[in-house]
Structure formats: structure tokens, C-alpha cells
Amino acid sequence: MKLKFTKMHGAGNDFVVIDAINQRIDFSPEQWQRLADRRFGIGADQMLVVEKPQSAHVDFRYRIYNADGGEVEQCGNGARAFVKFVTDKGLTGKRAIKVETMSGVIEPTLEADGRITVDMGAPILEAARVPFDASGLQGKSEGGDTLWPLDINGATRWISAVSMGNPHAVQVVDDAAAAPVHIDGPVIERHPRFPKRVNAGFMQIVDRHQINLRVFERGAGETLACGTGACAAVVAGIRRGLLDSPVRVNTRGGELSIGWGGDGASVMMTGPAVVVFEGEIEI
Numbered sequence: 001m002k003l004k005f006t007k008m009h010g011a012g013n014d015f016v017v018i019d020a021i022n023q024r025i026d027f028s029p030e031q032w033q034r035l036a037d038r039r040f041g042i043g044a045d046q047m048l049v050v051e052k053p054q055s056a057h058v059d060f061r062y063r064i065y066n067a068d069g070g071e072v073e074q075c076g077n078g079a080r081a082f083v084k085f086v087t088d089k090g091l092t093g094k095r096a097i098k099v100e101t102m103s104g105v106i107e108p109t110l111e112a113d114g115r116i117t118v119d120m121g122a123p124i125l126e127a128a129r130v131p132f133d134a135s136g137l138q139g140k141s142e143g144g145d146t147l148w149p150l151d152i153n154g155a156t157r158w159i160s161a162v163s164m165g166n167p168h169a170v171q172v173v174d175d176a177a178a179a180p181v182h183i184d185g186p187v188i189e190r191h192p193r194f195p196k197r198v199n200a201g202f203m204q205i206v207d208r209h210q211i212n213l214r215v216f217e218r219g220a221g222e223t224l225a226c227g228t229g230a231c232a233a234v235v236a237g238i239r240r241g242l243l244d245s246p247v248r249v250n251t252r253g254g255e256l257s258i259g260w261g262g263d264g265a266s267v268m269m270t271g272p273a274v275v276v277f278e279g280e281i282e283i
């Protein structure tokens with residue numbers, strides 16, 4: 001079939017965005033991998049699919065596929081690209097929309113300055129619901145957070161386990177630029193205590209309102225930015241007593257702003273969404 005798509009990015013985290021309301025698509029994991037392939041396909045960290053909603057009082061359904069072809073629960077940078085896409089394509093006249101995902105409803109809003117704010121919902125902090133298997137581990141309290149020891153490549157790394165609908169393992173490092181993202185990231189991603197695998201965040205505290213962050217993403221490897229990873233890192237930093245809301249998150253691909261009012265409150269993420277090109281591909 002000939003597939004129409006839009007190539008987009010949010011702070012360098014790049015996407016193939018597909019209107020599945022006006023196109024019928026039903027791809028295998030191998031076909032999703034092919035679309036994501038940077039040599040044999042279009043190339044992207046994730047594929048974002050726009051569908052009609054299944055629930056009432058919701059404007060769209062949003063499905064997300066990682067570069068490895070697996071469908072996942074949430075994508076923060078993708079949510080910003082999503083609202084820009086449906087607005088630009090005239091699929092909605094609203095500037096604030098409700099979007100159902102595998103992990104619940106999120107609410108992206110197109111701001112007057114072109115940036116986009118997304119209510120990402122409240123973080124999930126109970127280890128078993130991340131999911132993270134903490135059985136037999138001696139965690140340590142820091143502020144209101146519990147840090148868990150993982151043996152990664154022979155060193156003990158103390159991680160916070162946070163879900164934004166998708167799982168994150170966040171650790172504080174002295175220097176994000178020098179962090180062993182490609183050595184420890186793949187080991188953390190597939191650590192047996194994360195039964196659904198995990199996104200591995202490496203957070204450097206710059207000051208109480210600013211971090212530098214790198215993320216080795218589940219199913220995609222290191223990306224230039226990770227929206228849910230930025231949310232998870234800020235939640236962990238605030239709970240550890242290291243950060244105060246709002247927090248500027250410096251990623252390799254750009255800047256995100258994250259706000260969180262504490263346990264039970266939604267995490268609010270603001271950042272850019274950019275169209276790179278429109279295209280068609282035979283698949």
C-alpha cells in the first residue's frame with residue numbers, strides 16, 4: 001500500500017505520524033520496524049498513529065510504536081507532535097484536545113506561541129505498578145522517595161522507579177554528558193526486575209530548577225529527548241528533595257519545562273513540536 005505520513009520531532013525525538021482515520025493501516029511489528037529503519041525505511045524513534053476514539057468525551061485515540069516494532073503505553077514528546085498534527089491537518093478545530101492512550105487520557109493544548117503543554121496525568125509510584133520487582137531488595141529512603149539498588153555492570157546504581165504510563169528507572173549522575181548511557185542503558189533496559197523492560201534516565205542536577213537529562217529508551221535506544229523520561233526524572237528529583245517545580249529539562253535535542261505539584265497531582269509538560277517533511281512510502 002502507499003502510506004501517507006508526516007515526519008515530525010519534539011526536541012529531537014523524532015516520529016513518523018500517520019493519519020489512520022483517513023487511511024486503513026494494520027502493520028506487523030516487522031513493518032513498524034521497517035518504517036523506523038534509518039536506512040531501509042523513513043527513520044524514527046517512534047511511530048504515532050491517529051485514530052478515532054473508542055471512548056466517549058475523547059477526541060482521538062493515540063497509538064505508539066517504538067522503533068523495535070513494539071506498541072507502548074505513552075509518549076510525551078509524541079503527544080505534542082500529535083496535537084500539532086491533528087490541528088494542522090484540520091482533523092480538529094480545538095486547541096485543547098483529549099486523547100486516549102493505552103495508559104489513560106492525556107490533554108495536550110496548543111499554546112498561542114506554538115509551544116504545546118500536555119497534562120500527562122499523575123505519576124504511578126508504587127513499585128509493583130511501574131512495574132518493578134523490588135522483592136528481596138533493601139531500598140533506601142531519600143526525602144519522600146525510595147531508591148532501589150541495581151547491580152549494573154558490577155556497580156551498584158540507586159534508581160527511582162516511576163511510571164508515566166510507561167516505566168522509567170531514573171538515577172542521578174554527576175555529569176549527564178559523561179554518563180555511561182550506552183554501556184549501562186541497555187543493561188538497565190532489559191533488567192529482569194523490570195518485567196516490561198524500562199526506559200533508563202540519567203539525570204544531572206544543575207540547580208533546584210534545572211537538570212540535564214539523557215534517556216536510553218526502551219525499544220529505541222538513546223533518543224535526543226524523552227518527554228515521559230523528563231516527567232519521571234522531575235518527579236523523582238522532587239520526591240528526593242533535590243528539585244522544586246517547575247524544572248527546566250535540558251536534553252540533547254532541546255529544552256522541556258516540567259511542573260508537578262506533588263503526589264496525586266498531574267505532571268505538566270511544555271515543549272516544541274516541529275514538522276520536518278510530508279511523505280509517501282510503499283509498504
Ligand SMILES: N[C@H](CCC[C@H](N)C(=O)O)C(=O)O
Nearest residue numbers: 075076077166217218227228
Ligand atoms: N520508549 C518509550 C516510548 C516513547 C517515550 C518517549 N519518546 C517520550 O517522549 O515519552 C517506552 O517504550 O516506554
